[in-house]
Amino acid sequence: MKQGWEAVIGMEIHAQLATATKIFCGCAVETGGEPNSNTCPVCLGLPGALPVLNEKAVELGSRAALALGLEIQAESNFARKNYFYPDLPKGYQISQYDRPFSANGRLTIMTAERDGHGHATEWKPMEVHIQRMHLEEDAGKNVHEGLPDVNKYSYVDLNRAGTPLGEIVTSPDFRTSWQAYDYVNHVRRVLQWVGASDADMEKGNLRCEANVSVRRIGETTFNNKVELKNLNSVRFMQKAIEFEIERQIAAHEAGEPVNQETRLWDEKKNETRVMRSKEDAHDYRYFPEPDLQPLAVTAEFIEKVRARMPELPDAMRERFVETYQLGYADASHLVSHKDLAEYFETVARITANPKLAANWVLGEFTRELNNSGRAAAAVLVSAEDLAELIITVEAGKINNNQAKEVFAEMFATGKAAAAVIEERGFEQISDPSAIAAIVDGVIAANDANLAAYRGGNEKLFGFFVGQVMKASQGKANPKVVNDILKKRLG
Numbered sequence: 001m002k003q004g005w006e007a008v009i010g011m012e013i014h015a016q017l018a019t020a021t022k023i024f025c026g027c028a029v030e031t032g033g034e035p036n037s038n039t040c041p042v043c044l045g046l047p048g049a050l051p052v053l054n055e056k057a058v059e060l061g062s063r064a065a066l067a068l069g070l071e072i073q074a075e076s077n078f079a080r081k082n083y084f085y086p087d088l089p090k091g092y093q094i095s096q097y098d099r100p101f102s103a104n105g106r107l108t109i110m111t112a113e114r115d116g117h118g119h120a121t122e123w124k125p126m127e128v129h130i131q132r133m134h135l136e137e138d139a140g141k142n143v144h145e146g147l148p149d150v151n152k153y154s155y156v157d158l159n160r161a162g163t164p165l166g167e168i169v170t171s172p173d174f175r176t177s178w179q180a181y182d183y184v185n186h187v188r189r190v191l192q193w194v195g196a197s198d199a200d201m202e203k204g205n206l207r208c209e210a211n212v213s214v215r216r217i218g219e220t221t222f223n224n225k226v227e228l229k230n231l232n233s234v235r236f237m238q239k240a241i242e243f244e245i246e247r248q249i250a251a252h253e254a255g256e257p258v259n260q261e262t263r264l265w266d267e268k269k270n271e272t273r274v275m276r277s278k279e280d281a282h283d284y285r286y287f288p289e290p291d292l293q294p295l296a297v298t299a300e301f302i303e304k305v306r307a308r309m310p311e312l313p314d315a316m317r318e319r320f321v322e323t324y325q326l327g328y329a330d331a332s333h334l335v336s337h338k339d340l341a342e343y344f345e346t347v348a349r350i351t352a353n354p355k356l357a358a359n360w361v362l363g364e365f366t367r368e369l370n371n372s373g374r375a376a377a378a379v380l381v382s383a384e385d386l387a388e389l390i391i392t393v394e395a396g397k398i399n400n401n402q403a404k405e406v407f408a409e410m411f412a413t414g415k416a417a418a419a420v421i422e423e424r425g426f427e428q429i430s431d432p433s434a435i436a437a438i439v440d441g442v443i444a445a446n447d448a449n450l451a452a453y454r455g456g457n458e459k460l461f462g463f464f465v466g467q468v469m470k471a472s473q474g475k476a477n478p479k480v481v482n483d484i485l486k487k488r489l490g
C-alpha cells in the first residue's frame, strides 16, 4: 500500500446453513435438480401461505455462532427486507434487522505478513469484532441465456429461494487485503469443521462481500466506502480488495470523488467495475415479520448444541503442540482439515509415536493425497493400516525406503501393510549370519576395491554397503550390514 495511507475493510459473509430442507418450508435444499422442482406455495410466495421456522436451521446457526465467538440472543426477531427483483417472489426477503440472532462476537484469527509472492512469512494473532450473525432466507436465481442483447432470454429458478443463510458481519477491522483473506479462510474452515455449512465458495454456498475505503494515516473519520461483490474465491477477493485500495488512493490523491457504490470484480480484466450505486438501509423499509413469532432460544438449547460441538481447530492445534510436542507449523498443517487432524490423531495414538505419525501424515500421506486429488475422508488407507506400517518399520522388519513403496501401493489399492510386504517379498533380513554370508561374497568379488579401501580410500565403504544392499535385493537391514562390514573390512 502507498505510504501514508491505510485501508479500512469490513467483511460480510453469507454462509448457507447445511440443512436438508429450506428455512420456512419443507422443500428440499439440493443443487442440480430440474428448475423450480423444489418449490411449494411458501417459497413461491403465493398469497396466504405461511412460513414455519426450521429448527435445524436454528441449531446449525447456533453452531456457527458459537464457533465464531458470538453471543446467541435469548430473543431475536425476523423482519421483512423489501425490494423488487424477479428472483424474489414475495417482493421481500425474510431476514433479521434490529434484533439479530447473535451478536458481539470476539474472534481471534491467525493472520500472516506476506512477501511479494503472497507467501506467509510470520503469523500473528488478530482479534476481529463480529458485530452480528443473523438468519435469513436466500433468494432464487435468474438464469440468463444467449448472447448479451441478442436473442436474450431470462428465466427464474426458485429452487434456491428459501435456503437458510447466516449473514456474518464484521466491524471495519481489517487494514490489509491479506487480513481479510485470512479471516474468510478462518470462517470457512470453522463452519465446515462444526458442520454448520459446506462453505464452498465455488458452489456458492459461501459468498463474501468486502466494504473497502481508504484514508490518510491519522484520520479518524471514514471516507466513502465501496462494496465489492462477485468474489468467487478467497484469492479473487484478496485481489479485488487490493485493486480497489490502489484505485481509491489514486482517486483521492488526484482530487477525484470516490462514490459510495457496489462494484464487481472482473476476473478476466483483473479490475473492479461499477454495478450500481449503493442503497441505504432505509431503502429496504424493514419492518417486523408479522407471520413469525419472535425466536426464543433457551440457555438449555444452547448448552445442548455446545455439548455436541467438536473441539475447534485452534484448541486442537494448541493441544497438539502441548501434548504431542509438535512444532507450530506442523500442528497448523494437521488442523487445516478436520479429517486430516482426526486421521493423524488415530495414527499417533496407535503407534504411541506422535512425531513419527506427524512425519508420515504430513509427508508420504499428504504427498499421495495431493497427487490423487482425493479428500482425506475418501482415502483407502485407514489410519489403523498406516499405524501398522509405521510399527512394522519401527520394529526393524522393513526399512524406510521399502516402507515408502509399500505405502504407495497401500494408497493405490487399499491393501493392508502386511499383505503388500509379503507380496513384494520385502521382509527385511536382520539375521547376522545370513548378512555375513552376503558380505563375504561381495568382498570376495571386489578385490581391487578392497585393496584401495585398506590403502586409505575410506569413501569406498559406501560402495560396499551399496553392493551388499543390491545383492540382498534391498532386504538387508542396513544397520546390521554396517556393523558386519566394519568388522570384515577392518
Ligand SMILES: [Zn+2]
Pocket (backbone or CB within 6 Å): 022, 025, 026, 027, 038, 039, 040, 041, 042, 043, 044, 162
Ligand atoms: Zn417450499
